[in-house]
Amino acid sequence: MSKQIIDEVARHKIEQHLTQNFLVEAGAGSGKTTSLVNRMVNMIKMGTCNISEIAAITFTKKAAEELTTRFQTKLENEWRVEEDLSKKQNLESALANFDQCFLGTVHSFCACILRERPIEAGLDLQFREIEEREDQHIAIQAWNNFFEKMMVKDSERYHFIKRLGIPVSDLRQCFLRLIAYPDVDWVYVEKESPNISRVYHSFLNLLKEANHAIPSEPIEGRYDKLQELILQAIRKNKYENHETDAMKIGLLETFNKQLTITQKLWSSKEDAKYYLDKIVDFVEMKIQPLLEKWYEYVHGHIMPLMIDILHEYEILKKQMSYVNFHDLLIKTALLLKENSEVRGYFQEKYRSILVDEFQDTDPIQAEIMFYITAENLYEQDWTRCRPKQGSLFVVGDPKQAIYRFRRADIDIYNKVKELIGNQGGEILELTMNFRTLDSVTNSLNSFFEEKLPIQATEYQAAFKPLHAYFNDNHSTFSGIYQSIIPKEYVNKEEMIQFDAFQIAETINKMIHQGHQPKEFMILTRYNENLEVYYQALLENNIPAHLSGEITLANMTEFQELFHLVEFVKDPTNTVQLLAVLRGPFFGVSDQELFEWKYSGGSFDIYWTPSEDNVVESTFDFLQAFERLQTYVNWKYQYSPATVVEKMIEDIGFYPLLLLKGYGKNECQHLNSIITTIRSASTFYEAAELLKELIFTKRLVLNMDVGANAVRIMNVHKSKGLEAEIVFLANPVKKIDVKERISLHIKRTNTTSYGYFIVQKSNGFQTKMIACPPEWSIHQTEEYKYLIEEETRIVYVAATRAEKALIISTSEKTNKKNPWNELVFAVQPNRIQVDDIMESEITEQEVQRKINVSNDYINELGMWINKHIQPTYATYSPTDEKDDIYQLDIDREKGGGMLWGTLIHEAFEKLIRGMKIENHIEDLLQKYGFSLQRKQEVYQSIQSFKHTKIWDQLQTAEIVLTEVPFNVRLSSEDPLYKKIRKSKDQQYPLLVKGVIDLAYQYKGNWYIVDYKTDRSKDREGIVRLTSYYEHQIALYRELWERIMHTSVHQTLLYFVFTDDICIV
Template structure:
């Protein structure tokens, strides 16, 4: 290791040593953010500053939470083994035993946890359900349509208001979606002042009058140019419609609000063309721009008046359905903590130390929640004035990787909280040691980003910090930075450029995986025996999602396994739309349009000629008709297809919707068909993803086929859904993903693929988050067509806000380049294009620095593998069916058995007669639940708990008096006092253990003194055991739940409560239950590796402890 590893040694020591200091750790790429979190968590536990149950670690994603939990558990186990100090060892050991009590998860799950615990304070249904992003998007779509229906029935005035500015409600769906994602911001309005339409009409009429004298009336030989066509349309509008209606006037200005140029050979002379071009541009700048600005600001207020009730309508529907989306979870938690100081105090005591990962991706409401929980002043309602209690908050992030402004996370929030921490006596630590990349990568990256990031941080951008790498370049391995140059291609078509680039990249990967390339490996990789290149060593990153599939197809053609992430191909896929068509047809069998669409589609492939012939011969496109006589109409294919549709329709009536759909997939062979087609894994995987989404809806109560058809229709209009392959998460595959999905990931080789991006979009929103004001949202609203959006409204002062947003956007683009360039461990390859694509370069900031970078040498071109055609020979089909049947039989044959201690101990024993008429199992559960709470120190809650427990078990509330008398007698008993004095005590302990049948042979109960109630047969001489079945050879998973285990100085005591009215039959009762306690004792010792000194039954009705083990004493 290089000495550079020690550059930030003092900073790292503070993490584990200064536990009473609040820290914001700015950890650069590859600096070990997860290790910093784990080190802090272990240090807090070692010191006794907090317990495992008061520690919370909040992450950005579920995947990150799972990784952190795994790392923490591993480090905690090692710490327990290595610790010498007995007191510290006990702390760590207790933490390990109670690891599940430590919260490690996402901020949304954390908020849900808080809300479920204290819902009453904000009138929230305690049984609320959390909505995932897909479900939220689909529900938003549904309730938007319901809102439109409501408005048409009840909102004549608001519809009239929109009509007056030339808008239809349906045109505002995208605007509704945009503002609904920002429920916490104040939407800034437009202008209420009516534009001076008369002034603008006079100017337009005057300009057109002059233009009519100049624009050619006859069509030029080569046709009209763009400006001439526009002017001719204006002339027609004026002649046929006039400009008395101000909506037509403004539509005409929108026609003129484009970059319209002249083609000089289409005009009488070059001078005339130039003069009119200049005159048109001047008119557009002075009149058109001003007119449209006033018009759009005027419209904006009307649109907000329509959208605000829509947002409230959707919010109310979520509340009625007890559904909370991610924003609801955050906002409700924030409100709960802000408005209830006592709740804030309660949770501050419950979670004394909070650690937050990826803080640069935290949105303002998340920051608000965290500061309410850790703030020193529980009465302060303004989170921006709160200062965390010393040591209560530990934040880890890298502002240079803040790339989710479009998801409400922005650098402003980061800067605000950073300032609050510093003002409150906290510290900002800087970790720059990089354990990921080789020196050669840092040698290229550092000069690049030193010239891009500022020397000192500002409101838009953090300061430059170097990557101090510790990994040395190794000889005879591949390392460093290379480029792939795509030569100039005619017309510079993006698809052709991507195809060339994809071929180069996949050819090199194919060559490398043949043993031609070796990499410097980490210790972990060396331990796995890795040296030469394999598919999982390669990561392809894309700045944008467009054309990702071209690279996936190139990998597939070369037989290289791959996984694609971040593609929106699900909702756009042909196969999903075909399934929706099928579902529509099955849901509405009398609709011939749906039926014909399915017949023509991938399920049946009936030709138009066959359909025409079928219709001419008298056929009807209804599969509910009987086709036994008419099945040959138009050829057999139509009739057979209709019969198949009828069979599928029957299934939708007999089975749950998702089951019927799955049966249809299997019966039709569509999964096999798609899996063997181009990009088959993704296509077939989409079908399984659809089934999983539909099953989730069924679990939520949507069980009708008609309901799921409606849900599927809305699902296909949601663009947030990513495709999935048939084999997601396979270990050895090339990964392809868009850049936003790659944050936190790394790979030995990273290709920054596809040099062509898209033109930068003009800002369409700007949110102001500063200390002096509440969040303010400025939104542009557009009406989207097939390919582009048309601006329909804007807020007042938008031009200033747009310029400000551009600065934020440009700064974030730089950070995106930083994220891209810091994923590689050994080798980074950047694709570039020789031709001129102006501002559409995908990797612009890096592209500019490729001057001295060597070209990646493509050693060989891999032959594309043609898809093999399947040819079946005689008997092969029957053989394959036989093999499949054998595989199915093997799959359904059990590989283990399940057995419970209770059923095993009572096997072949007769139920004691007195027990058959007792209080029953529900009475026992009530007593068990109350004793568990009492044993954990909840005595003050027992009265209320008794009422609830009886209701939950469906018992008479009048039994409460008898129940409480029984509980009171137990709590006063000598046995209970013995429990309370124990060093450790655990209640209702579930367990499972793997064993085999030979260890579970139970003798009939006999009074065997020291031998005990449970004895294993040494010989199998009886007829009963002469023949051991296959089932008896299987391993057994034995499960049970121990009522009580408590530890005294010389060992553990295992107890089982019995709540029956025993009467005079104690001995019979002991015979019936004794073996159960013996089994509990045996497996407690086996699981814990600690001695059980005593085990027995406690009879609550007699207040009697009967020792069963080691020597039975009745």
């Protein structure tokens, strides 16, 4: 049974009043897309606009595709039944020219405008739009360029920043965040440095006094938290240099937290309480105000630096003719604002602008909207632009404004609503809900009536009831329920696993009762742990599609692939070797690892056991080592991407994904990784790219919208979607929004002012580095917006359901449950899930899948072998370097391939004239070494600078470092026969490699090869020199061939021992 449509008058105005401007506030499930399409069709049918004069702007590409389909279908249906000849011709013309109508996102719309008028917009004719990932790479390049220049031209500023106690690497993430707000003026104030010494020394005296109350021998063998801090501070002051203000601040900061004591661990309880009170008072009265002044002082230096780097970033984009999403909006707004002729041109082209989901779009879109519809072509203040009647139609729902973290601003929505209402337009409301049964909406109305104000405020939308069109006539399953996690589950991970299992079992039961997978949707508040729910469904053989941000590292198979690639990158890495052996690719058990080690076995793939080392699993280990040796050898034979592809094929990664229940999405992720690493020129670079792709969050979209599968996503991805039965899952994570506030933007009619704090992330914690004056006021203001947005997020989640809403809760505690307020208010019944048979894959089914996979692999392999015809072979002088690990040489610890790469890069920077001292820390971080090895790198550089090689470089005529070469040899070439001993397969040979250093001194050429082997004795150096003789001789012969000149001398420089050997 259905009800009367209570907002029928508003719907009639939308469809029939075609020459009036409207802002429509459309509640959840109100059929706003239908109203939007009906208005567009009527505009065509009545001759108000031609189809080419309509621009409908949506929030997402998916929404644009849906709108396109529905608009075209409606036009066709209207054309079939229309009897009026004039109207029918209008509809027919629209269908014939359908491609001339703009239907897309605001970014696509802006791109069309800029493509048409690039010169007026100040753009290159061939400008290119870039995606977020590429934009980030350009930003990082700008960051690196800026500091390269700074260290050369303004080293004083660079060292001043470091004296503030801030490694520049800690600032990069802040810079990357700021690039998302190019329209904001960042507020900072340059202040004098506060007097820190007086407070510091007073506090130190207090700590020394308190130290007398701490027993010299700890009671019960331990100190309490406050005692540890006191003793640590006194030690630091005694043994570390605290001359700089930053060092003093660092010590004071350690006490700026909740301090606790254990009275019995002090000399007396009275002393314990006395010194706790005195220290707490000192922190509150002296240290905290001082820290605030310090953070403001630092902010006054950091923000100008950030602004300068942002300027470098903009210059770089302009030089490369790149525009990102923000540029599209800003440049379009500026073009329409400042060029009246262009504005008039596009007003004639697009006579009707229709905007959907306006509450969540970029603030700059409001400016574009008003400029392109303004009666006055010369007005440059968008808030004073009066839209032409019938030119603007805006749809939004402030109750669903949930994208503040992506620049959406409810202030702008309220401003636009006010402007349209005051300038001849009308505000309409759609509150009839055609989605949800009244058994759900009645409970939701009661809850949101309490949470939302009667009248809209600056921070929150007004309450508007959901008037359900459909009554619940005792449906088989409808209403609001809760799915409870038993109190026995207290660990967060266990609770999530059980929640996912219980939801999967519930869906499984309902499917057995006749429901379809596509009737279900699982929503979480955050992106975290989406994969857990996805995997639980797959394990129950329930088809599922996941949308949102995921981390591939949460899938065991991708994490194991990372370990394998990391090991191949550095075969000396024992930790990665153990991870690979224990993983699914080799399946060695912990017991087998223990027995291997206990019997004298070595975790070194080049180690050969003696008879005494043989155990039951020896053969398995040797087989694994042999395969891993093959993978390492591939590094020197194939391109980086080919090596990864060959390893993936050899370990059966694709069949493994299929066996685990994964689908085409995961295979697409793998293909995406391989495609990306094809750009890598070295295996190290490929490994770093793979690591980034696996451990960085990636956006996953469900492109197969019509598939019969359960949909899993976070709330933000569910906008505009619906399902018969919706689960609100993951009841164990709720973030305090105040803790994550790092910026506040205050928008006026003409300018946007930004207040930004600089923080350093340390695991799950953040540390303040700098803040603007009166930050607490701005933080409080931002908190008011965010806490109200949390209510709207619950509104969006709860209104996706058509028939039933099932909310996950915990029997023990719901303190961290994001749905807790809704559950507490509604008090839903517990859903009962009867015991059902476990849906498991039979042994026969497993074997069938394996056989199918193997048949496919064999068939593919046969096809490849049949058609593959090599046309050349490749060789590098370092190809034979793998067996160096088999040389019986006594070595010091701390070397390895990565360390060698680091030293090579350090020497390259030194020889190129860079101030290497400024790069050592970055190199150590880049290659994953401890900063404690900084002195070791520095000493290696100093030793090199005292060699005759360095002396000759200072007056050399030509100096070339890290010289790549690529020479093609035919099978008749004498050099070919030196390299290829085998007479089989005499293909042309591509010899490639890199010469570390070549220089011309007094007319003679010298070639130097750096070696980072860490031999303990001279005998080792002699053996290594003999070993490398073939490689350096080949370099000589190739150089003489390429340069058509003789080489006077070839040298090996052993970095660790500072030895030069003439070869």
